[in-house]
Structure formats: C-alpha cells, structure tokens
Amino acid sequence: MNFLLNKQTEKIIGSKRVKGLLFKDGSKVAADLVVMAVGIRPNVQLAKDSRIHVNRGIIVDDYMQTDSPNIHAVGECAEHREVVYGLVAPLYEQGKIVAEKICGVEGKKYEGSVVSTQLKVSGVDVFSAGRFMDSDDTKSIKVYDDFEGVYKKVVIQDNKVIGAVLFGNISDGPKLLGMINKGTDISDLPKVSILQSSADGSSESPVITVITMANSEVICGCNGVTKSTICEAIVENGLTTVDQVKNCTNASRSCGGCKPLVQDLLEHTLGDDFDQSDIKEAICSCTNLSREEVIEEIKGKKLKFVKEVMNVLGWKNDEGCSKCRPALNYYLGMLYPSEYNDEEESRFVNERLHANIQADGTYSVVPRMYGGVTNANDLRKIADVSDKYDVAMIKLTGGQRIDLLGIKKEDLPKVWAELDMPSGYAYGKALRTVKTCVGSRFCRFGTQDSTQLGIDLEKKFERLNTPHKVKMSVSACPRNCAESGIKDVGIVGVDGGFEMYVGGNGGTHLRAGDLLCTVKTEEEVFEFTSAFLQYYRETANYLERTSKWVERTGLEHVREMLFDQKSRQQLVERMDESLTHTKDPWKEIVENENKQEKLFQNLSSAVPSRV
Amino acid sequence: MERIQVAYINNLSERLGKSVKLGNLEIALFKLSNGEVRAIENSCPHKGGLLSQGIVSGEHVFCPLHDWKICTGDGEVQAPDEGCVRTYKVEIQDEKVYVCL
Structure with a gap:
C-alpha cells in the first residue's frame, strides 16, 4: 500500500469513469475508485502545554471535566468516550452539561450525541446521521431511484431507527434525525412510509412529524432554538414566513438545515393562513419569484428590458410597481453594464431628476467635494448660485459637503450649469461620499494621507450604481475621526498599512463594521474595495445595505470570495x-x-x- | 364647462408625468403606456406630494414622498391607505391635449 502524503489533487482524470488523479506537482496516479474524506484536527496545544491528558482531543468525563478538576472542555477540542465531534450541535449539548456542573445543578450525564451532517459533495446533497452501516443485528430500508438520482437508506435495530444516509434528496433528514434521537418505535408503521417525504404529496404520511415533537425539542441545532420558542414567536409576532422566523428567533439562520421543519411548524401553527407562496422572499407582490430566481431567469433567457422581464416571467401587474421597477432596472444595469439603457421611467424621482425631492416639492443639490475638500473658487460659485436661485438653506451634510435646499425643479439644470461641479449623487443608490480626516499632511497623529486616499477612492467609484447607497470613509489613525467603523467600507490607516472595515452602518441599522482584512498598500485598498463592492452589487437584494447583506451572506463567505485571488481578480475586472x-x-x-x-x-x- | 389646452400630445412622454398650473389649480398629466392621457390633481391627499413626479404603472401612480398608490382613472387611493384626488376629463384633438374643468 502506498501513502502519498503532502500531495494536492489538481483534478480527477477520466471522462466516463475515473482513470486516475493529477496532482498539483504534475505527477499522476492511476485509480479505479476515488474516496473523498474531509476531517478536522482539534487544537489541543493549550491543554498539552498545561499537562492535561490529551489523546486525539482533550479527554473529558461525562461531565466534560478533564483530568484536572477545575478545567472543562467542550466542543471540537474535547474527546468524550473516544469520540471527537467536529460539529456544532454536540457543543450545545455539552455546553448545557458543563453549565449545570458550574452552577452546581444536579444534572444529567453526557451520554454522547447522535450527529447528523449535511453537505453538498460535487453538487449532490448528502445527509447522514447515526450508525448507517449494516451489521448482523440491523435491518435496513433502501430506496434507489435512478431517474431522480436519489439514494436513501435507513438502518433499523430492534424496531428503532439508529441511522440514515441520504443522497440527492435530503428533505427527510431532520425527520429521521428526530426519530433517531427519540428512539421512535416503528414496529406499527408501514416501513416504506418512513422514506416518503412530505414533498411527494403524501403529507398525510403516518410518520412522526414536527407536530408530534415535544415542545422542548430543539429544531435548530446550530442555534439551539426549540419548537416552543419558534411556535411562540410565530403567534406573538404574527410571523408568516421562514425568513421572518429566522430573523426573529435565529432558527435556520446558520446552516439552514432545519428550514423544512420551520416551514412545517409555520404551516401547522398558522393553519389556513399559511401561504405557500410566502416561503421564499419574493422581490415584491407582483411576482412569487425571489431575487435569485429573477436574476437566473434574466441571465438564462437573456432578457434585456424591464418590460420583457415582467412579461416573460409572468408578473401579476403588467407594469410592475414602485418596488420592482427600480429593482429590475438596477439588476439589468448591473448584469449588462455596456448594453443596458437605463429606464428613466423606472427610477424613483430622485434618481430620475438627479436631485433630492423635499417635502414641499422643491429639490436639493449636493455637488461633489471629493474627500470633503473644497476651495475658494467652488465656494464662491456655490454662494453665487445660492443668491441667484433663492436657495432656502445652505446646509453642511454629515458626509462633509454642502447641500443647497429649496431649488425649483425647472431651475435644476441651470443651477448645475452654473455650479459646473460634478453631481455628488446625494440622491442615489450609489457611492455617496468618502469622508476623510485631515490625515498625515497636517495631523500630528496621522499615519497615512487619508485625505488624498479618500479623494482618489471617491474619484474611482463615483457614479457607480449599487443596490443601496454606499458610504465610505478613510481615517488616518485608530482615533478614527472619519468614523470608519460605521461605513459600508471604512478604512483606518495604521502604521505601515490599512485596516478595512465593511458592513458598518450609522443609520437605521446601527452596526459596527467587521474587520475584513488589513492590507499594506493603497493599491490593495483599491483592489479589495473594488471586489467587495462588486460582490455586493452582484448578490445583494435591491435596497439592501451592506450591513444587512454582510449579515445575511456571512462575513466568512465574503472573505472566501475576496481572498481567493482568482475570484477577486474577476470581481475587480467586472467592477x-x-x-x-x-x-x-x-x-x-x-x-x-x-x-x-x-x-x-x-x-x-x-x-x-x-x- | 371650460376646456383648456395644456399641451401638444408630443410634449408628453409615456409614463413620465408633467404638471401644469391653471390659476390656483395644479394638475398632473400622465400619458399611460396604452396612449391614454389622464389628468388628476397634482397633490397627494397624504402630505401634498407632487404626483406628477411619481412612478407610473398601468393606470396607477405612486406618490414620490411616501409611496401612496393612486388610480389616475377615478382618483382613489389604493389600500391600505385611504383618500382620493380630483380627476379631470381629458380631450385630445388635432394633437392638442385639453383638460376640461
């Protein structure tokens, strides 16, 4: 037997079936069968250094205690009864045990967890739970459907389900896991029905459903949300969609595996009020399609006009509404930057007239002041225009520029002509400003020329259409005078580099930005800003700020896209x-x-x- | 009845409103995508938003201030909001658009 350690697989060779493997170093090896396995290795260094007994993981007893009386271990670093769990669900169970121990509550022993995993392997959904290998004392139910590409197997011992493995269609997963955990006796059930998913139209299946689960049972293993928490939230807050349940209770927020169960609970709790079409988030009430589906259809069918999208995709309102028309106009412009002709009549008034409508029907005008820097000449022009067109108020904005309020619609083109300054896009779903501090040119604390970098960033990204407004800032030191912690993209200069914060928000959804990365050069600041904004442009819902988008998408996923050099490069090119x-x-x-x-x-x- | 010429038909763009002042009255004119021209009071019953600047969909217009949806045919505000605006009869003759008061 040959062990080829330290090899990295480049690709699997063979067209109809596997012939071999090609490695990154150019060497090859012949193969008839490829088995893929993925695992983790616990980080136990701290325990080792502290002379705590370690095998594969840190060895703990049934109360999660190590061989040192006051030290406990839980999660993937712990080894319990020779098992190391690499998943999050056992951590929650272990956490409860150790919490009871610490609080001095007489509690149960930890008996180990039945784990389930849910993965996509080469595009195929795979679910497994419990013991799913046959042995002499087990029997199993198997389904193999060549047409649908589905394989299912449920392993039974003493009339109880002890394990299951599913390929292709994994919708039965949560139900089977429930049966394993509860030790449900299946001797009275028709065996075939165990593998009949409710999606097959046999929702009357006699199998244990979510309805019969105990109220205390955990539905969302990732976030430890119980059935009763979800049901109460549905009733008390009038929730009607899985998404709302997710936002309210965190159930299905992490891996999403329990979504079918949450949906069943909604259906059960709401009864006739449950609307199947609400299951996914439609872009507006004119359609049942979600943003992702609409984008796929636009790409797949090469749709090029707002009207065409609505016709071909069967919009309920022929001409859409004030929600979907601007959204579709944005999506088309984002997908076809060179070909698409922006549709004025599908733009909200501010973006159609390039000024902000005010309560009295007048407009406000905010010219560009790159990086919040102005000069005497521009100020003189602003003063003259303000006199000539009876500007009602001249206001300094939070984004470091000047707002001229109370201008009549018909005067707008004349005002712009006389200002002879670029549009500041204060009205747009676009880059608004790049706020800056004084920076190293004047400030005794400044480590970087934040003003110039801000000016350069604003010049690069001005006029870019985005799903919602985008605010940026550059501070020259961690005192952060330009408030980089609450911007969509906030840069903080530090000695020898720049910290980049993303998803910050100082408005409706007050949120501190997440540190995306620290880079050394201004070029990298541009590269990562480009890639970040482009990925946001391509995947955010229209009118979704980066703060919500980062939370929905997950910072880790955004990082994966941006830290991979190839995908970052492609994003930068599209930008x-x-x-x-x-x-x-x-x-x-x-x-x-x-x-x-x-x-x-x-x-x-x-x-x-x-x- | 008073009939006032307010525009030539080619002054109006499909689904882009225009406003016209007639004495103390301000009227919003819309050319719908089926070619029909509608005239309504240019003030949303909610906060007086200029309806002529709203997004036009079918025979409805969405107020630019707070997104109230108003029918240009009968002037009715659509649920869940309530209210109505005045509507005016429009006549088109020899490319000229008249509003009847």
Missing part, C-alpha cells in the same frame, strides 16, 4: 467594466435640451378655449 460606462448625469442633462424639456419643464397653459 472596472461597470465603471467605464458611467457619465456625469448633471453634465449630460446640461448638454441635452431634450432631456431638460422632458424631465424638468412644466407645461404652461395656452389660452382657454370654450366649448
């Missing part, structure tokens, strides 16, 4: 393509009389004619 197609909208309108007439001029009435 650069999008940026080449932007133009200053104010200038465009100032130079285009038709647009001025169409969008900014009111009608004037002619002489009345009596009939």
Whole structure:
C-alpha cells in the first residue's frame, strides 16, 4: 500500500469513469475508485502545554471535566468516550452539561450525541446521521431511484431507527434525525412510509412529524432554538414566513438545515393562513419569484428590458410597481453594464431628476467635494448660485459637503450649469461620499494621507450604481475621526498599512463594521474595495445595505470570495467594466435640451378655449 | 364647462408625468403606456406630494414622498391607505391635449 502524503489533487482524470488523479506537482496516479474524506484536527496545544491528558482531543468525563478538576472542555477540542465531534450541535449539548456542573445543578450525564451532517459533495446533497452501516443485528430500508438520482437508506435495530444516509434528496433528514434521537418505535408503521417525504404529496404520511415533537425539542441545532420558542414567536409576532422566523428567533439562520421543519411548524401553527407562496422572499407582490430566481431567469433567457422581464416571467401587474421597477432596472444595469439603457421611467424621482425631492416639492443639490475638500473658487460659485436661485438653506451634510435646499425643479439644470461641479449623487443608490480626516499632511497623529486616499477612492467609484447607497470613509489613525467603523467600507490607516472595515452602518441599522482584512498598500485598498463592492452589487437584494447583506451572506463567505485571488481578480475586472460606462448625469442633462424639456419643464397653459 | 389646452400630445412622454398650473389649480398629466392621457390633481391627499413626479404603472401612480398608490382613472387611493384626488376629463384633438374643468 502506498501513502502519498503532502500531495494536492489538481483534478480527477477520466471522462466516463475515473482513470486516475493529477496532482498539483504534475505527477499522476492511476485509480479505479476515488474516496473523498474531509476531517478536522482539534487544537489541543493549550491543554498539552498545561499537562492535561490529551489523546486525539482533550479527554473529558461525562461531565466534560478533564483530568484536572477545575478545567472543562467542550466542543471540537474535547474527546468524550473516544469520540471527537467536529460539529456544532454536540457543543450545545455539552455546553448545557458543563453549565449545570458550574452552577452546581444536579444534572444529567453526557451520554454522547447522535450527529447528523449535511453537505453538498460535487453538487449532490448528502445527509447522514447515526450508525448507517449494516451489521448482523440491523435491518435496513433502501430506496434507489435512478431517474431522480436519489439514494436513501435507513438502518433499523430492534424496531428503532439508529441511522440514515441520504443522497440527492435530503428533505427527510431532520425527520429521521428526530426519530433517531427519540428512539421512535416503528414496529406499527408501514416501513416504506418512513422514506416518503412530505414533498411527494403524501403529507398525510403516518410518520412522526414536527407536530408530534415535544415542545422542548430543539429544531435548530446550530442555534439551539426549540419548537416552543419558534411556535411562540410565530403567534406573538404574527410571523408568516421562514425568513421572518429566522430573523426573529435565529432558527435556520446558520446552516439552514432545519428550514423544512420551520416551514412545517409555520404551516401547522398558522393553519389556513399559511401561504405557500410566502416561503421564499419574493422581490415584491407582483411576482412569487425571489431575487435569485429573477436574476437566473434574466441571465438564462437573456432578457434585456424591464418590460420583457415582467412579461416573460409572468408578473401579476403588467407594469410592475414602485418596488420592482427600480429593482429590475438596477439588476439589468448591473448584469449588462455596456448594453443596458437605463429606464428613466423606472427610477424613483430622485434618481430620475438627479436631485433630492423635499417635502414641499422643491429639490436639493449636493455637488461633489471629493474627500470633503473644497476651495475658494467652488465656494464662491456655490454662494453665487445660492443668491441667484433663492436657495432656502445652505446646509453642511454629515458626509462633509454642502447641500443647497429649496431649488425649483425647472431651475435644476441651470443651477448645475452654473455650479459646473460634478453631481455628488446625494440622491442615489450609489457611492455617496468618502469622508476623510485631515490625515498625515497636517495631523500630528496621522499615519497615512487619508485625505488624498479618500479623494482618489471617491474619484474611482463615483457614479457607480449599487443596490443601496454606499458610504465610505478613510481615517488616518485608530482615533478614527472619519468614523470608519460605521461605513459600508471604512478604512483606518495604521502604521505601515490599512485596516478595512465593511458592513458598518450609522443609520437605521446601527452596526459596527467587521474587520475584513488589513492590507499594506493603497493599491490593495483599491483592489479589495473594488471586489467587495462588486460582490455586493452582484448578490445583494435591491435596497439592501451592506450591513444587512454582510449579515445575511456571512462575513466568512465574503472573505472566501475576496481572498481567493482568482475570484477577486474577476470581481475587480467586472467592477472596472461597470465603471467605464458611467457619465456625469448633471453634465449630460446640461448638454441635452431634450432631456431638460422632458424631465424638468412644466407645461404652461395656452389660452382657454370654450366649448 | 371650460376646456383648456395644456399641451401638444408630443410634449408628453409615456409614463413620465408633467404638471401644469391653471390659476390656483395644479394638475398632473400622465400619458399611460396604452396612449391614454389622464389628468388628476397634482397633490397627494397624504402630505401634498407632487404626483406628477411619481412612478407610473398601468393606470396607477405612486406618490414620490411616501409611496401612496393612486388610480389616475377615478382618483382613489389604493389600500391600505385611504383618500382620493380630483380627476379631470381629458380631450385630445388635432394633437392638442385639453383638460376640461
């Protein structure tokens, strides 16, 4: 037997069936069968250094205690009855035991956990739980469906399910795990029904369903959410979708494996009020399709116009609504940056008129001041324009620029022409500002030239359409005067580098940004900002800020996309393509009389004619 | 009845509203995607938003201030909000658009 350690597989060779493996070092080996296995190795160094007894993991007794009386271990570093669990669910069970121990509560022993795993292997869903290998004292039920690509096996011992493995369709997983954990007696059940999932239309199946589960039973193993917590949340908060349950209770928030159970609970709790179509998050009430499905259809069917998308995908309202029209307009522009013609009539007034509508029907104008830096000439122009067009208030904004309020719609093009400054996009789902502190040029604490970096970033990303507004900032030291901790992308200069924070928010959803990475050069700041914003543009729901998006997508996943050099490079390329197609909208309108007439001029009435 | 010419039909773009002042009245005009022209009071019953700047969908317009949905045919605000705006008859003759008061 040959052991090829330290080899990295590049690809599996063979077309109809495997012929061998190619390794990264260029060497090959012939093979008839490939077995893939993945595992983890516990980090036990601390215990070892402390002379605590360690085997594969830190050895603990039934109360999670190590051989040192006051030291306990739980989770994947612990070895209990010769088993090391690499999953999160046993950690929760062990945590309870150790909590009881610490609090001096007379509690149960830890007897070990029945674990289930749920994975996607080469695109095939796989579920396994308990003991799923046959032995002399077990019997099993098997289903093998060549048409659907499904294999299921349930292992039974003494009329109890002790293990299961599912390939292709894993919707029965949570139900089977429940039966294993409870030791359900199946002697009275028709055996075949055990493998009949409710999705087959046989929802009347006599198998134990979520309804018969005890209230204290945990539905979401990842987050330790019980059936009663979910049911109470549904009733008390009037929840109607899995998504709402997720946001309210955290159930199904991590691996998502318990979603079918949560759905069953919703169905059961709401009865007739349960709406199947609410299961996924539709982009608006004009359709049942989710953002992902709409994007897939647009790509797959090569749809190029808002109207076409709504027609082909069977919108309930022929012309959509104020939610989906701007969303579709954004998605199409994002997918086809060079070809798509932006649809003015599908834009919210602010983005159509490139100014912010105010309560009294006037508009406000915010010109660009890159990095919050201005000069006497621009200030003079602003003062002159303000006098000439009766600006009602001149206000400094939170983003370090100047807002001219109370301008009439029909005056907007003239104001822009006379300002002769680029649009600040204060009205747009786009990059707003890059706020900066004074930085090393003047500040005695500054470690980086934050002002110039902010100016450069703003110049690079201005005019970029994004799912929602994007605010950035650059501070020159950890005192963080530009508030980089609450920006969509916040840069903090440190000695010899830059910390990059993402998903921060200082508004509706107050949230401190997550540290994405620390980089050494300004070039890397640009590269990671590009990749981050592009991935956000491609995967966020319209009107979803980066704060919500990072939480929904998971920082780790965002990191995976950005830290992989190839995928980062591709994101940067797509970003650069999008940026080449932007133009200053104010200038465009100032130079285009038709647009001025169409969008900014009111009608004037002619002489009345009596009939 | 008073009939007032407010525009030529080619002054109006499909699904982009226009406003016109007639004395103390301000009217929003819409050319729907089926070519029909509608005229309603240019003020949302909620907070007076200028309906002429709203997104037009079918025969409805969404107020730009707080997204109230209003029917340009009968002026009714759509549920869950309530209220209504005045509507005016529109006549088109020789490319000229008239509003009847």
